[in-house]
Amino acid sequence: MENTALVRLTNVGYATSGSVILDDIDLTISGGDVLGISGPNGSGKTTLLRLLATLHKPTRGDYFILGATPSSSPEALLEARLRIALIGHYPSLWPEMTLLENVEMIDRLRGTGPSSVDPLETVGLKDLAGWKASRTSLGMQRRVEFARILNHIPRLLLLDEPHAGLDEAGRPLVDHLINKVIDQNGAVIMVSHHQYLVNPVLTRRGEVTSGTLQEIST
Amino acid sequence: MTATTFWKQVTWVVHKDLRVEWRGGETLWMATPFAALALLLAPLATGTDTALIRRIGPGMLWLVVILFGMTISLRPGSYDSRPVRDLLTLNGLDPAADYLGKSLAGTLMLFGVTVALTPIMIVLYAPQGNPHWVGLAVLAITGTLGMGLLGTLVGTLVRGLRVRTALGPLLAVPPAVPVLLATSRGTDSALSQGSILTWLLLLIGMDLALIILGVLLAGPLNETTA
Amino acid sequence: MRRPTLADTAPPKTPVLIGAVSLCLLVGALYLALTAPPDQQQGEAAKLLFVHVPSIITAYIAYGIGLISAIWYLIRRSMAADRISSSAIEIGVVFTAITLATGMIWGRYVWGVWWDWGDARMISTAVLFFLYLGYLALRRSIQDPRIRAGRCAVLGIVAFVQVPIVHYSVLWMRTLHQGATIIRPDLANSTVDSAFGLPLGVSILAFLSLLLFLMSVRVRVTSLEDDLSRRLGTDQPVGALIVPPRLQGENGG
Numbered sequence: 001m002e003n004t005a006l007v008r009l010t011n012v013g014y015a016t017s018g019s020v021i022l023d024d025i026d027l028t029i030s031g032g033d034v035l036g037i038s039g040p041n042g043s044g045k046t047t048l049l050r051l052l053a054t055l056h057k058p059t060r061g062d063y064f065i066l067g068a069t070p071s072s073s074p075e076a077l078l079e080a081r082l083r084i085a086l087i088g089h090y091p092s093l094w095p096e097m098t099l100l101e102n103v104e105m106i107d108r109l110r111g112t113g114p115s116s117v118d119p120l121e122t123v124g125l126k127d128l129a130g131w132k133a134s135r136t137s138l139g140m141q142r143r144v145e146f147a148r149i150l151n152h153i154p155r156l157l158l159l160d161e162p163h164a165g166l167d168e169a170g171r172p173l174v175d176h177l178i179n180k181v182i183d184q185n186g187a188v189i190m191v192s193h194h195q196y197l198v199n200p201v202l203t204r205r206g207e208v209t210s211g212t213l214q215e216i217s218t
Numbered sequence: 219m220t221a222t223t224f225w226k227q228v229t230w231v232v233h234k235d236l237r238v239e240w241r242g243g244e245t246l247w248m249a250t251p252f253a254a255l256a257l258l259l260a261p262l263a264t265g266t267d268t269a270l271i272r273r274i275g276p277g278m279l280w281l282v283v284i285l286f287g288m289t290i291s292l293r294p295g296s297y298d299s300r301p302v303r304d305l306l307t308l309n310g311l312d313p314a315a316d317y318l319g320k321s322l323a324g325t326l327m328l329f330g331v332t333v334a335l336t337p338i339m340i341v342l343y344a345p346q347g348n349p350h351w352v353g354l355a356v357l358a359i360t361g362t363l364g365m366g367l368l369g370t371l372v373g374t375l376v377r378g379l380r381v382r383t384a385l386g387p388l389l390a391v392p393p394a395v396p397v398l399l400a401t402s403r404g405t406d407s408a409l410s411q412g413s414i415l416t417w418l419l420l421l422i423g424m425d426l427a428l429i430i431l432g433v434l435l436a437g438p439l440n441e442t443t444a
Numbered sequence: 445m446r447r448p449t450l451a452d453t454a455p456p457k458t459p460v461l462i463g464a465v466s467l468c469l470l471v472g473a474l475y476l477a478l479t480a481p482p483d484q485q486q487g488e489a490a491k492l493l494f495v496h497v498p499s500i501i502t503a504y505i506a507y508g509i510g511l512i513s514a515i516w517y518l519i520r521r522s523m524a525a526d527r528i529s530s531s532a533i534e535i536g537v538v539f540t541a542i543t544l545a546t547g548m549i550w551g552r553y554v555w556g557v558w559w560d561w562g563d564a565r566m567i568s569t570a571v572l573f574f575l576y577l578g579y580l581a582l583r584r585s586i587q588d589p590r591i592r593a594g595r596c597a598v599l600g601i602v603a604f605v606q607v608p609i610v611h612y613s614v615l616w617m618r619t620l621h622q623g624a625t626i627i628r629p630d631l632a633n634s635t636v637d638s639a640f641g642l643p644l645g646v647s648i649l650a651f652l653s654l655l656l657f658l659m660s661v662r663v664r665v666t667s668l669e670d671d672l673s674r675r676l677g678t679d680q681p682v683g684a685l686i687v688p689p690r691l692q693g694e695n696g697g
Binding site: 238261369373375376379380381382388389391392393395396403416417420423424427428431435439441442 | 467518571574575578581582585586589594595598599601602603605606610612613614616617636642656
Binding site for chain 2: 040084097111132
């Protein structure tokens, strides 16, 4: 079943400034997979997500991420990147722009027109569309990031503690987004605390300890 | 990627940077008055000898534009935060388009500052001569473009470093010496109806070199995210 | 991991050999320079030429090596190329400083001023000095070896391309705006008579071999430094070193 794998990491390691962050990661992700990852502070969870997002290049090992490989062309890398979305620790909003502009700028960069459904309405921020991002809370900014992704459902969605800052009402948005990706045969990898990893939407669970990934059988 | 989307990305970056600067505006609206203040102070330091002041006016204008303009090129608003840069990378922004767009946005701001400071310089220094306005405008455009390109390149080199506010000008000003000479000496020539062609060619050569280098090196530079 | 032994820090044979050769050449050049007859116009001051000219030639060659190895780094991502590039530029800055110092001393002696604004070459050399001083400053400010290597390679290339642009702009400032250039002695253009040719040639050779020697030492020192930081570091993943907080008074802890 080689061709259905979206992601394949073989013996992947990452080191920086002489210190090893990740060591010997083997991972295969196929369409429909929702992998939840936990692990103690500093174990390398965020670095693993950045490797999967092609934002860091592994310092050893072999990888295949939506067609991007260590020797792939810039075009193939770009193809892969356009189908990856990452929600990281810190919100990726321009503080000087309004919430609506923050969504629209990305649409314009990708060259897509406005969608039929207003994504800010879906995430419950329609009435605050004209607010500058600098006036809003972390949870609201998270919702704006979700709204951006709703306009371009990725093949591979990477979430780094997406529940952080979200209130009770906002939390179901995470599952909504995951389901949207799975509906289109994509895959999701979510780093989170144990409490969110009991979620039935997850199909696989793993733990990063001392730089290696261990899958927990469910 | 096709050529049209490359230039669309360039205009997208110009649009974004100008909007962020317009809203935040911290540097532009502080650098310009401060530069005007420097124009007022310089004759106090050299002594208010009218003949001398008349002669140094155009040179002072360009010195001030280069020193204070570098702080505009290296403005905080031109640094996208790391999460934003990740977002742009994943949404397919070409690093070369980013470089050109940022440089053009910087150039527009620097040109605006130059235009704003010119009447102040004329009032304070009363330079003599019969200016060739078209020649001066072309000098100003090619000169500010060189500074915009240099500022963006250096801004990327010092991105994320703790010492970037001190290091940026040290890196950006020495290579801007040709811009200072070409604009100030060229302005002198234009005021006395002399030829500015040599200076113009120098600036165009430098702009082209920085465009080619910046586009070629944008990819490797983008990998060094700190 | 093997423990370092004394043999690891002993210099290899080749740099010692180059060092010996450059020492001989330097002694020879010094002898020839001191015994050369004084210049008719400038007297003994003209002998600064034997340091001034070789040092600027060496500096340009060092920056050229810096450029080529910077390009090599960007193609191959080889840390050896980064070491060669940075060592060459570092030494180039030292030789540029020597050029400026000897030029200023000479100017004081012959023209009566330390700094002469009529000398385009001195002005552009001073700008060159600051250009590459910035390179050294950038290098010091970045900790991560790969980020440092990448950014410094880019700056090494950009700086080198700026050198001729700076040089011509300063040159044109002098020639376009002075009615007629005053004819007067100029250090780098001193008429090289036959008595000066030999010591100058030997001196250039001596400086170039000195560049090779200093580079081989510098490259070796940086590679030993990298080695040391690797040995002081750990093979264990960082995550394994972080343990749960030890809270006093809880569970008898």
